[in-house]
Amino acid sequence: MTTDVSYTTEEIAKLLKISKLTVYDLIKKGDLAAYRVGKQMRVDAADLEAYKTRAKGGKAAVVYHDVTESNAQQVVYAGQSPKQSIVITGQDVSLDILAKHIERQIVPYRPLRAYVGSLDSLISMYKGESDIVSTHLLDGDTGEYNLPYIRKLLIGSSYVVVNLVSRSAGLFVQEGNPKQLHGWADLKRTDLRMVNREKGSGARVLLDEQLRLQGISSQLLRGYEHEESNHMGVAGKVALGEADFGVGIEKAASMVGGVDFIPLIQERYDLVMLKKPENLAWIDRVLRILQSEAFQNELRPIRGYDLSLTGRVLYET
Structure with missing residues (x-):
């Protein structure tokens, strides 16, 4: 039936x-x-x-x-x-914690989670399909996270950008770092195998920007076309010996045995909310949740998170 x-x-x-x-x-x-x-x-x-x-x-x-x-x-x-729904996009566990607080504290609304990457998240907001999007996209030319992409994709929109967390990003390598990888420049070596993230993800953009800045062609990287859809998947492939390295965040490395982490950059993981009239009431309450001790206390034990900017409005149109 x-x-x-x-x-x-x-x-x-x-x-x-x-x-x-x-x-x-x-x-x-x-x-x-x-x-x-x-x-x-x-x-x-x-x-x-x-x-x-x-x-x-x-x-x-x-x-x-x-x-x-x-x-x-x-x-x-x-x-x-x-109940009215609030669609939250992104893959980090901090978003699941945020959704739980929204469900408890903003009673008229029901949070829904969409597990998509940073670029797809911003595009979904442009198309009116999401309400709170997360993004960690590096602009290699300026060294700035997120705002250059947000300004281009959400042109003509009124929005607020607030920090969720900052995270340590870098390379997953096999335990003991047998290939002795220490920085982005090492990726030009021809004896390396990698596992990649999907197009549009923040980790993929980070890698592509660093390759561009280092003058390294992606065609020289064995495994560049081998994609996993999350940080844990990348770390797992490295742990199994199917790749020598992958790009991801420290938290994932700490959860997978047989993987070491080489920190290379502190990335800003921000939230974007559209300031439409019907959103203004819950945007204010979400900001209060992000700034609350209760919410931040749940994030503090998570390895690799920096909460020094959490809840701070970084840009507002």
């Missing part, structure tokens, strides 16, 4: 032949009923069919579901609007 079947957002995207961010946008607007179990959003088959019926011009009852991690209970909003 269709009532026994549910889909992930990735599966819904494939079934409807749309992007995953568009699926999140449908959920955010209340067009597609969904529920959350832990970090994952799911859509029941019956609710998918109801959405398709409405999209074709038919009429169907709308039932909204929200399953929270804390109580694992299903709350059904039949015949009424669901």
Whole structure:
């Protein structure tokens, strides 16, 4: 029976032949009923069919579901609007912690997580598909993080940029650093194998900018086309001996055995929020969460995080 079947957002995207961010946008607007179990959003088959019926011009009852991690209970909003959603993009665990605080403290809103890279996050905001985006994109010419990209991609928009954390980024190498890698210039060696991040991720942009500044062609790097979708995946491949190095953050290295970390840069991991009239109330409350002792106390034990700028507004239009 269709009532026994549910889909992930990735599966819904494939079934409807749309992007995953568009699926999140449908959920955010209340067009597609969904529920959350832990970090994952799911859509029941019956609710998918109801959405398709409405999209074709038919009429169907709308039932909204929200399953929270804390109580694992299903709350059904039949015949009424669901909580307004705040779509948060990015992959860092600090965003999951932020989502938990938003869910607890900003009651009228429900946080939804989209696990996408920095460039895709900004593009999704430009397209109106997300509300809080995270980014850690280095501009090699200026040495500045994020703002050069934000200004170009969100031209004509009113927004606020606030720091979430600063993180130590660099190279994952095998335990003991057998290849004796110490800096970006070492990557010109021809005896190295690497594992890369996907296009649009902050780690991929960091690598490409450093290769450009060092005058190193990516075509000389064995494994440059071998991509993993997160820091843990890159660190894991290095630990298994399938690559000599990868680019990532210190936190991931500390969680994977058999990997050493070579710190090379302190990157700023910032949040961007659009200052639309309907967002102003919750933006102020999110800023207060970021600046709160309770939120920052949850981040302090995480290795590789610098909280000296956390909650500080860095730029505002």
